[in-house]
Amino acid sequence: MKFTPFDLEYTQSVWEQKVEFNLTESGVHPITLQELIGEDEGLLERLLQLEINYPHVNGIPPLRENIAALYDGAGTENVLVTVGAAEANHIIIQTLLEDGDELATLTPTYKQVWGIAANSNHLVRPFRLDPDQAWALDVEDLHRQVNAKTKIIALVNPNNPTGHILTEEEMDVIVAAADSVGAWILSDEVYRGAERTQEAEAPSFFGRYDKVLAVGSLSKAYGLPGLRVGWVVGPPDTIEDLWRRHEYTAITAGMISNHLAAHALSESVRPRLRARARDYIKAGYLVLKSWMDSQQGLFSHTPPQASAVTFIRYGLDVSATELMEKLCREASVFVGAGDSFGMDKHIRIAFGQEKEVLEEAFSRIERTLDSLR
Ligand SMILES: Cc1ncc(COP(=O)(O)O)c(C=O)c1O
Structure with missing residues (x-):
C-alpha cells in the first residue's frame, strides 16, 4: 500500500520556518505564557512546585x-x-x-x-x-x-x-x-x-x-x-x-x-481567551476583505462565519500549488494551496494576526500577482 503524506502539514514543514510571513496558521496569533497565566500568582506557584x-x-x-x-x-x-x-x-x-x-x-x-x-x-x-x-x-x-x-x-x-x-x-x-x-x-x-x-x-x-x-x-x-x-x-x-x-x-x-x-x-479564563480570538478574527477579516476588494475582481469568496481562515477562488491561469510556491519564493509569504484541501484554484489565507503583519504580507502578495495578471 503506497503511503500518501499529509499534504498540508508536509508543505507547512517545508515552508513555515523559511518564510517571513506565514499565513497558513488557522488559529489566532498564539498567546504568551505570561498572558495566559495573567495575574494568577497561585497558579504560577503551583506550576513551579x-x-x-x-x-x-x-x-x-x-x-x-x-x-x-x-x-x-x-x-x-x-x-x-x-x-x-x-x-x-x-x-x-x-x-x-x-x-x-x-x-x-x-x-x-x-x-x-x-x-x-x-x-x-x-x-x-x-x-x-x-x-x-x-x-x-x-x-x-x-x-x-x-x-x-x-x-x-x-x-x-x-x-x-x-x-x-x-x-x-x-x-x-x-x-x-x-x-x-x-x-x-x-x-x-x-x-x-x-x-x-x-x-x-x-x-x-x-x-x-x-x-x-x-x-x-x-x-x-x-x-x-x-x-x-x-x-x-x-x-x-x-x-x-x-x-x-x-x-x-x-x-x-x-x-x-x-x-x-x-x-x-x-x-x-475561557471568556477572556475567546474574546481575544474573536477580536483577532473580526479585525483581521476586515483587513483581508478590504485588500481583496481592491484587487479588481481577481478574488471571490464567501465570508467565513467562523475561524481565522477563508477559502478564496482566484482568476489566474496557475494551479494553487504553483501559486503557493511562487508566493513563498518571491514574496516570502506562505498561504495554503487549495489542492491541500481537495479543491484547486483556491487559496486559503489565515488572517488571525496583527493588522500591520497582514498589510505587509498582502502588499507583497500583490507585487507577485502583478507578474501573473
Ligand atoms: C480541522 C482540524 N483538525 C485538527 C487539527 C489539528 O489540531 P491540533 O493542533 O489540536 O492537533 C487542525 C489543525 O490545523 C485542524 O484544522
Whole structure:
C-alpha cells in the first residue's frame, strides 16, 4: 500500500520556518505564557512546585470537568484528553474502521482523517460543500456517498478551510444519513468558539445522535497550539476503547499542558481567551476583505462565519500549488494551496494576526500577482 503524506502539514514543514510571513496558521496569533497565566500568582506557584510526572493518562480531572462543561449532557466519563485534535482524529480512525469499511467525508476539508483512512486502505468518499451556494451542504452528494459500508461520516464544523457553520437543518440531514446506515459521525469541532458572525457558539454534534465523537482542541479558538492539548467527547464505552489506543500512541498529553489547559478552560479564563480570538478574527477579516476588494475582481469568496481562515477562488491561469510556491519564493509569504484541501484554484489565507503583519504580507502578495495578471 503506497503511503500518501499529509499534504498540508508536509508543505507547512517545508515552508513555515523559511518564510517571513506565514499565513497558513488557522488559529489566532498564539498567546504568551505570561498572558495566559495573567495575574494568577497561585497558579504560577503551583506550576513551579509541580512534579513533571505523567499525569492521568486520560487527562487530569479538572481538565476533563472543564471540557465536559462545553457539551450539553456530557460528564467526565465522556471525555478523553489527547495530544491535540491530531491524536484524537488518529485514534478514532484506528479504533472504528475495520477491513472493508468506508469513510464519507465532507470536502473541502482538513485532510487528516481522509489521509489516515486512505493510507489504511479504506475507500474514502467525499461529499461536498457547494462553492456556488455559499458553501451550503450538497445534500444529494451526501446521499450518493453514504451507503451500507459507510462506518464513519467525517466533517469539520465550523469548516476548515471555508469557515462555514452547518445549519441546524444540515446537521439533521447528516445525522439522518448516519442513522440510516448505523454510521458514526466524527465531528472535528476545533474551530468552535472562533465564530465571527454570531455571538453563540456553533452547535456541537454531541448529544444529537448516540454515535457521535466530537473532537476539540485548544489550538485554534484559544491561541494555544503549542500546548498540544485536544480531546474527544463521546459515549463512555467508546471513550474507553479510544483510551486503549491512546496508551499505544502517546500514553498521555503533558503534565504542564494538562494544568495550563485546565486553567485556560476554567470559567474565569475561557471568556477572556475567546474574546481575544474573536477580536483577532473580526479585525483581521476586515483587513483581508478590504485588500481583496481592491484587487479588481481577481478574488471571490464567501465570508467565513467562523475561524481565522477563508477559502478564496482566484482568476489566474496557475494551479494553487504553483501559486503557493511562487508566493513563498518571491514574496516570502506562505498561504495554503487549495489542492491541500481537495479543491484547486483556491487559496486559503489565515488572517488571525496583527493588522500591520497582514498589510505587509498582502502588499507583497500583490507585487507577485502583478507578474501573473
Ligand atoms: C480541522 C482540524 N483538525 C485538527 C487539527 C489539528 O489540531 P491540533 O493542533 O489540536 O492537533 C487542525 C489543525 O490545523 C485542524 O484544522
